[in-house]
Amino acid sequence: MSRLDKEEQEILDAFEAGELQRAPDIDDRKARHQQYAEAMFKKDARINIRLSSKDLRGLQKKALAEGIPYQTLVASILHKYVEGRLHEDR
Numbered sequence: 001m002s003r004l005d006k007e008e009q010e011i012l013d014a015f016e017a018g019e020l021q022r023a024p025d026i027d028d029r030k031a032r033h034q035q036y037a038e039a040m041f042k043k044d045a046r047i048n049i050r051l052s053s054k055d056l057r058g059l060q061k062k063a064l065a066e067g068i069p070y071q072t073l074v075a076s077i078l079h080k081y082v083e084g085r086l087h088e089d090r
Contacts, residue, residue, distance in 0.1 A: 043075070
């Protein structure tokens with residue numbers, strides 16, 4: 001089992017003690033957020049790029065290690081970059 005931070009443990013404890021209540025409009029919220037997620041991950045555009053063979057092999061190798069197609073890895077990297085969540089380790 002994964003370790004929980006303090007806040008996560010407090011939430012789990014409250015849940016297990018029956019102290020949490022379901023939001024009254026949970027079904028509407030769930031449906032709305034489902035639509036948001038579907039729109040966010042809808043792939044409606046294609047691009048063609050040229051890479052060096054070495055870079056392509058490197059991407060394919062990393063994707064294989066992650067167990068995902070390399071195109072998915074490239075899309076994930078680009079998405080993180082656009083969102084400002086791609087950080088270089090130094």
